[in-house]
Each structure stands twice: as structure tokens, then as C-alpha cells.
Amino acid sequence: MRSRTARRLVEWSILVIVVLLLAGIFGQQVRTVQAQAELAAVRSTLGALRTALVIDHMIATIRTGGPSVASPQRNPFLLMDPVPANYAGALGTLTIDAVARGSWVFDPLTSSIGYAPKYGQTLEPPSETATLWFRMSAVAGMPQLTAQRSYTWMGEVLQ
Numbered sequence: 001m002r003s004r005t006a007r008r009l010v011e012w013s014i015l016v017i018v019v020l021l022l023a024g025i026f027g028q029q030v031r032t033v034q035a036q037a038e039l040a041a042v043r044s045t046l047g048a049l050r051t052a053l054v055i056d057h058m059i060a061t062i063r064t065g066g067p068s069v070a071s072p073q074r075n076p077f078l079l080m081d082p083v084p085a086n087y088a089g090a091l092g093t094l095t096i097d098a099v100a101r102g103s104w105v106f107d108p109l110t111s112s113i114g115y116a117p118k119y120g121q122t123l124e125p126p127s128e129t130a131t132l133w134f135r136m137s138a139v140a141g142m143p144q145l146t147a148q149r150s151y152t153w154m155g156e157v158l159q
Contacts, residue, residue: 035119038102039153042115045084045104046134046145049113052079053136053143061141075106076113076136076145096131111136112148124152132158 056079077087088103091114099105102118115132117123123130133148151158 031119035122035154038117038119039156039158042117042132042153042158045115048080048084049076050143050145052076053145055079057141057143074136075108076143077104077106113145117153120153122154 053076056074075090077083084104086103088099088105091105091107091109096105096114096116099114099116101116103116105114105116106112107114112133112135114134117130117132120130120132123132132151134145135148137144137146147159
């Protein structure tokens with residue numbers, strides 16, 4: 001009877017270990033998928049911002065009847081309809097440390113937009129604030145949104 005109880009205890013112990021191991025692997029895969037989804041959302045938002053800047057520039061060019069120079073001081077988030085739900089606002093009254101992870105900000109002093117990733121563990125180069133920064137500029141009159149540094153996230157270059 002004791003050997004049967006001991007054997008059952010060993011079987012249950014092995015089962016618990018296997019279940020915990022599978023749960024750990026599943027948890028890691030969930031984090032990877034969440035990071036991939038966040039990266040896709042960041043790329044999509046950057047694309048939408050760039051499109052909004054170009055459309056705004058084209059409208060200004062048509063209105064003035066000639067080439068116009070894009071104003072880098074303008075908040076590109078305000079050109080979007082609707083504004084992304086995770087847009088936290090403009091820096092000034094708000095600091096980057098006070099921004100929730102997964103939020104976008106606009107810095108009017110440097111004409112930059114920033115993103116604070118939720119799942120940026122694989123972001124390179126790692127920085128103190130772990131925030132991605134993109135500078136707005138106007139090259140030959142056309143608005144540009146370029147990464148301030150070369151960011152690699154999950155092995156993919158983010159521009």
C-alpha cells in the first residue's frame with residue numbers, strides 16, 4: 001500500500017512539474033506575441049503620422065498655390081482623426097517619466113514625438129528612459145519623421 005501511495009505521489013509531482021514547465025513556456029510565448037503586436041502598432045502609428053504630415057503639407061501647398069515649407073513645430077497627432085487612444089499629450093506640463101507605458105507624446109521644444117514601449121525588453125540600444133524618439137523635420141519642404149537613433153526591436157530596425 002505504501003509503495004502505491006509513494007508511486008502516486010511521484011506521478012503527481014511529475015505532472016505538476018510538467019504543467020508548471022508548460023505554463024512557463026506559454027507565458028514566454030504570450031510576452032513575445034504581445035511585444036510583436038506592440039511593434040506592429042508602433043509601425044502603424046508611425047505610418048499614419050507620416051501620412052497625416054504629407055497630406056497636411058499637400059493641402060497647404062494647394063492652398064498657397066506653390067511649394068510650402070512644412071512647419072516642424074506642429075503637433076502631428078492633432079492632424080489625425082481620430083487621435084490615437086494612447087496619445088498622452090504634449091510634454092511641458094507632463095514629463096516623459098509620468099507617461100504610462102504604451103503611450104505617445106509630442107515634445108514641442110524639440111519637435112519630436114516619443115513612444116514609451118510596454119514590452120521593450122528587446123529594444124536596442126537600451127536607454128535610461130526606454131523611450132523611442134522620432135524627430136520631425138522638413139527636407140526640401142516635405143515633412144519627415146525620422147528616428148533620432150537607430151533602434152532595433154525584436155531584431156527589426158525601427159525607422
